[in-house]
Amino acid sequence: MITSRFVRSFLYSHLFVTPPNIAHDFSGQTIIVTGSNVGLGLEAARKFAQQGCSKLILAVRTVSKGEAAKESIQSSTGRKDDFMEVWPLDMTSTNSIRSFVRRADGLERVDVLLENAGIALTYWAEYEGMEQDIKVNVVSTLLLALLMLPKLRDTAATYGNTPHLEIVTSESHKTTTYSEVNEDDIYAKLADKAHFMEGGNRFDRYAVSKLMQILFVQELVKHMIGGPVITLVTPGLTHTELANRTPSRFEYWAAQVLKLFFARTVEVGARTLIAGACAGPDSHGKYMEDGKNCEPDIMCHEAELEANQRKTYVQTLAYLEQLEPGISKNIATTSE
Ligand SMILES: NC(=O)c1ccc[n+]([C@@H]2O[C@H](COP(=O)([O-])OP(=O)(O)OC[C@H]3O[C@@H](n4cnc5c(N)ncnc54)[C@H](OP(=O)(O)O)[C@@H]3O)[C@@H](O)[C@H]2O)c1
Numbered sequence: 001m002i003t004s005r006f007v008r009s010f011l012y013s014h015l016f017v018t019p020p021n022i023a024h025d026f027s028g029q030t031i032i033v034t035g036s037n038v039g040l041g042l043e044a045a046r047k048f049a050q051q052g053c054s055k056l057i058l059a060v061r062t063v064s065k066g067e068a069a070k071e072s073i074q075s076s077t078g079r080k081d082d083f084m085e086v087w088p089l090d091m092t093s094t095n096s097i098r099s100f101v102r103r104a105d106g107l108e109r110v111d112v113l114l115e116n117a118g119i120a121l122t123y124w125a126e127y128e129g130m131e132q133d134i135k136v137n138v139v140s141t142l143l144l145a146l147l148m149l150p151k152l153r154d155t156a157a158t159y160g161n162t163p164h165l166e167i168v169t170s171e172s173h174k175t176t177t178y179s180e181v182n183e184d185d186i187y188a189k190l191a192d193k194a195h196f197m198e199g200g201n202r203f204d205r206y207a208v209s210k211l212m213q214i215l216f217v218q219e220l221v222k223h224m225i226g227g228p229v230i231t232l233v234t235p236g237l238t239h240t241e242l243a244n245r246t247p248s249r250f251e252y253w254a255a256q257v258l259k260l261f262f263a264r265t266v267e268v269g270a271r272t273l274i275a276g277a278c279a280g281p282d283s284h285g286k287y288m289e290d291g292k293n294c295e296p297d298i299m300c301h302e303a304e305l306e307a308n309q310r311k312t313y314v315q316t317l318a319y320l321e322q323l324e325p326g327i328s329k330n331i332a333t334t335s336e
Contacts, residue, residue: 236268
């Protein structure tokens with residue numbers, strides 16, 4: 001639901017604000033960027049390369065596309081050293097995520113995990129029993145995050161630094177009432193095709209997925225002991241492939257018109273992704289827009305927010321436990 005408050009904040013952000021370009025030195029760091037063959041992931045990876053990172057893993061679903069991205073980064077940065085690797089990662093497959101994490105465990109260190117891969121599709125498709133937007137943006141993104149926590153903690157313990165786990169979310173979280181949270185079983189409702197096809201639910205799904213990322217992380221950080229700084233960043237509407245992937249001509253052209261007037265270049269959009277990868281501890285569990293921390297704008301009463309957040313967290317963890325028994329232990333929960 002597009003509210004006048006959302007329209008005002010969107011217009012202000014996209015017409016009057018340019019996120020700052022953060023000149024952070026990433027030398028010595030090993031950085032993983034998911035979905036880095038195109039769009040914001042590619043541009044963020046290019047910035048990490050320009051800003052001196054020592055090892056860069058392009059985590060992509062099609063290795064040949066990753067190799068093309070690697071060449072593009074090499075030619076634009078002029079870096080000829082052997083610092084980049086292309087690794088396969090398919091966020092619709094739990095096995096692919098497991099293999100990726102096993103391989104990442106063999107790295108000496110992981111300083112930044114930038115979870116950027118995402119989709120915004122309004123037609124029904126499911127993977128491993130879950131609707132695709134929820135599978136990629138929520139389930140797999142959070143599964144990868146929790147599976148990588150031990151490696152990020154080890155890096156901190158060994159090198160005495162503060163690693164970052166960053167999730168790319170979206171300002172579209174402000175547009176959903178997230179009706180599914182009222183169900184006894186949130187994930188059963190999200191996996192229900194009839195519900196997806198009903199009314200405007202399929203157009204709301206991307207926003208729901210992005211809100212769920214925010215709610216989960218806001219609750220997660222309350223239960224963590226030690227570990228990386230976790231940030232939730234939004235790039236703003238940006239010229240990328242995201243909206244071009246729809247098979248609907250109407251949706252495609254509506255997005256082109258919107259982007260024509262308001263979208264940021266991919267270089268400007270990626271600036272907030274860099275900010276989230278080097279933010280201080282005050283950004284832990286925080287939402288970042290236009291390059292700085294701010295409050296997410298969640299469409300429910302403050303009293304309900306806490307309960308909805310907790311319910312989303314508990315049910316998401318239960319869902320992840322089914323995929324990967326014991327995964328909750330990676331959080332190092334406080335006694336509850
Ligand atoms: N562009 C915007 O206006 C905007 C605004 C707010 C937030 N965001 C967020 O920014 C992030 C990046 O999106 P983008 O705009 O750069 O879109 P994009 O150009 O479409 O790039 C998306 C990336 O995610 C990858 N990906 C999709 N499904 C995957 C899967 N199953 N496994 C592995 N990788 C997968 C894509 O790989 P393939 O090329 O192989 O499909 C691609 O590399 C997303 O999380 C999106 O929600 C974008």
